[in-house]
Amino acid sequence: MPALRLILGDQLSPEISSLRDIDPQSDMILIAEVMEEATYVRHHMRKIAFLFSAMRHFAIELESAGYSVRYVRLDDEENLGSLRTEVARTLEDHPEQFDRLVITKPGEWRLLQEMETWSGLFEAEIELRGDDRFIASLSEFEDWAEGRKQLRMEYFYREMRKKTGLLMEGEAPAGGKWNFDQENRKRLPKTAVPPPRKMFTPDKITSETLDLVEARFGDHFGSLESFDLPVTRKQAEAARDHFMYEILPGFGDYQDAMATGEAFLWHSLLSATLNCGLLDPLDLCQRAEAAWKEGTAPLNAVEGFVRQILGWREYVRGLYWLEMPDYGARNFLDARRSLPEFYWTGETQMRCMREAISHTARHAYSHHIQRLMVTGNFALLAGLHPDEVNEWYMIVYADAYEWVELPNTHGMALFADGGKMASKPYAASANYIDKMSDYCGNCEYDPKARTGETACPFNFLYWDFLARNENKLRGNPRMSLSYRNLDRKPPEEIAEMRNLASDFLSDIGALARENDEPD
Ligand code: FAD
Ligand code: DLZ
Numbered sequence: 326m327p328a329l330r331l332i333l334g335d336q337l338s339p340e341i342s343s344l345r346d347i348d349p350q351s352d353m354i355l356i357a358e359v360m361e362e363a364t365y366v367r368h369h370m371r372k373i374a375f376l377f378s379a380m381r382h383f384a385i386e387l388e389s390a391g392y393s394v395r396y397v398r399l400d401d402e403e404n405l406g407s408l409r410t411e412v413a414r415t416l417e418d419h420p421e422q423f424d425r426l427v428i429t430k431p432g433e434w435r436l437l438q439e440m441e442t443w444s445g446l447f448e449a450e451i452e453l454r455g456d457d458r459f460i461a462s463l464s465e466f467e468d469w470a471e472g473r474k475q476l477r478m479e480y481f482y483r484e485m486r487k488k489t490g491l492l493m494e495g496e497a498p499a500g501g502k503w504n505f506d507q508e509n510r511k512r513l514p515k516t517a518v519p520p521p522r523k524m525f526t527p528d529k530i531t532s533e534t535l536d537l538v539e540a541r542f543g544d545h546f547g548s549l550e551s552f553d554l555p556v557t558r559k560q561a562e563a564a565r566d567h568f569m570y571e572i573l574p575g576f577g578d579y580q581d582a583m584a585t586g587e588a589f590l591w592h593s594l595l596s597a598t599l600n601c602g603l604l605d606p607l608d609l610c611q612r613a614e615a616a617w618k619e620g621t622a623p624l625n626a627v628e629g630f631v632r633q634i635l636g637w638r639e640y641v642r643g644l645y646w647l648e649m650p651d652y653g654a655r656n657f658l659d660a661r662r663s664l665p666e667f668y669w670t671g672e673t674q675m676r677c678m679r680e681a682i683s684h685t686a687r688h689a690y691s692h693h694i695q696r697l698m699v700t701g702n703f704a705l706l707a708g709l710h711p712d713e714v715n716e717w718y719m720i721v722y723a724d725a726y727e728w729v730e731l732p733n734t735h736g737m738a739l740f741a742d743g744g745k746m747a748s749k750p751y752a753a754s755a756n757y758i759d760k761m762s763d764y765c766g767n768c769e770y771d772p773k774a775r776t777g778e779t780a781c782p783f784n785f786l787y788w789d790f791l792a793r794n795e796n797k798l799r800g801n802p803r804m805s806l807s808y809r810n811l812d813r814k815p816p817e818e819i820a821e822m823r824n825l826a827s828d829f830l831s832d833i834g835a836l837a838r839e840n841d842e843p844d
């Protein structure tokens with residue numbers, strides 16, 4: 326039965342389930358750049374350019390392998406603007422040729438829901454296949470989650486280590502410990518120089534894509550300047566190998582560090598190519614393990630890296646599909662303020678926020694601790710509405726798809742799921758940022774001051790956060806130390822900090838949204 330096979334922008338893997346039984350003689354692959362996907366949120370310009378260029382290169386890869394590919398460009402005059410209409414147009418252009426439309430399920434609930442309505446629209450039978458480019462299947466995750474009150478990543482991760490045998494010595498974890506996190510929290514020494522990165526000069530295809538994005542999406546957030554991302558499988562593999570040999574050895578030590586002007590440090594920068602299918606997660610973990618076995622990278626670095634992929638990445642994907650469609654609707658802390666403008670402009674006196682937002686605008690990237698403990702922590706402390714914060718994270722990062730963005734933002738950063746994912750909110754005062762970075766030394770605010778003109782906003786917002794959410798958080802055993810500290814503060818100081826918080830939030834335009842229903 327001849328089939329039309331639809332490949333989405335984040336399905337750029339030749340082994341994807343929708344291509345598995347392809348017949349090159351009779352079947353056709355459809356890949357389409359469409360306005361609907363490019364604008365359902367106003368993605369960062371770099372993210373669109375990266376993905377369109379990667380899609381175009383993937384089409385060539387498939388053609389070179391002997392497949393028939395219909396590639397629809399965004400500026401194709403006939404382009405009807407959505408995946409559904411492009412499927413319809415292809416089927417109309419090839420009457421009675423295809424009995425089946427084969428698709429690997431998309432990574433976002435909204436699109437899956439839409440595709441599930443397509444069967445009434447087309448004569449071709451629709452076959453939606455599972456996405457098995459992950460190490461754990463969704464049913465494996467469901468089985469693990471079944472009957473558990475709390476879904477802690479650490480326990481899931483241990484199961485995954487046992488299942489794959491990665492970093493295992495028989496039944497025991499390599500090195501006698503499951504987790505080397507304690508060794509991975511070093512502050513960056515002044516003399517440390519982060520390693521140089523592999524950069525990829527745009528070829529003709531990428532240059533054309535950059536022109537298209539500038540013309541069509543020039544008013545979206547971010548910049549296309551010095552575009553150097555890997556867009557082919559070969560380039561993604563070169564970036565992967567560069568990471569494994571040159572960068573992985575230092576990955577662990579400075580995993581939580583932040584430094585002025587340094588966007589990348591020892592992070593892998595592999596998430597965008599991994600999430601769109603140019604790299605494979607199990608292969609990455611195996612290569613990292615091999616580096617440890619060959620003695621080129623220490624165990625704390627390799628375990629830290631493997632945990633991010635085998636643990637966190639698999640876990641958030643399982644959680645997303647387990648909890649959708651309701652996951653994003655919860656607003657446990659009743660956070661109601663709107664996102665201040667500086668999340669888009671970076672114009673704020675808070676040095677740490679300026680750094681994180683400027684890296685984000687420039688690279689469509691910032692590393693995990695900037696996402697979690699700077700922009701995420703600020704949003705949590707300020708009580709910014711989860712819908713607005715989730716949308717910002719979906720827009721600004723080249724690696725953002727809802728299956729991975731939503732649990733990280735809604736659950737981990739904002740605690741909006743009430744503790745499904747994290748055992749307590751990742752709320753922190755300036756002390757944490759000061760410890761893990763050199764930002765505070767260059768800031769107009771004083772990280773030690775809680776009150777007064779130069780008090781760091783992370784301080785008074787932190788205490789305001791604890792006081793404001795007391796009803797919901799005091800009973801959490803992991804918050805007891807924080808509340809004991811709050812109890813020790815003189816009431817006048819708390820009142821002063823709460824006033825400062827209120828004035829500050831008004832000044833920056835983080836205003837309470839009107840007409841919001843309580844959770
Ligand atoms: P590295 O630090 O080198 O880590 C290696 C790999 O591990 C990453 O490439 C990534 O694939 C994986 N990984 C690490 N942490 C996580 C995690 N928490 N969840 C899932 N995978 C992880 N990651 C995304 O891929 N897309 C997102 O939209 C996204 N949104 C986030 C939003 C917030 C608020 C937070 C706190 C984290 C978010 N993350 C997201 C997770 C993480 O920050 C990024 O995966 C990481 O920063 C990507 O950079 P890297 O490739 O250099 O990662
Ligand atoms: C993110 C994105 C963008 C910007 N554009 C397209 C596109 O034009 N065509 C396409 O097939 N996919 C695109 N994508 C990726 C999809 O949004 C992604 O496949 C879904 O969100 C499911 O994860």
Ligand code: SF4
Pocket residue numbers: 674675676677678754755758759764765766768769770771772781782783
């Ligand atoms: Fe950020 Fe406060 Fe430090 Fe300034 S003093 S960099 S605002 S934590």
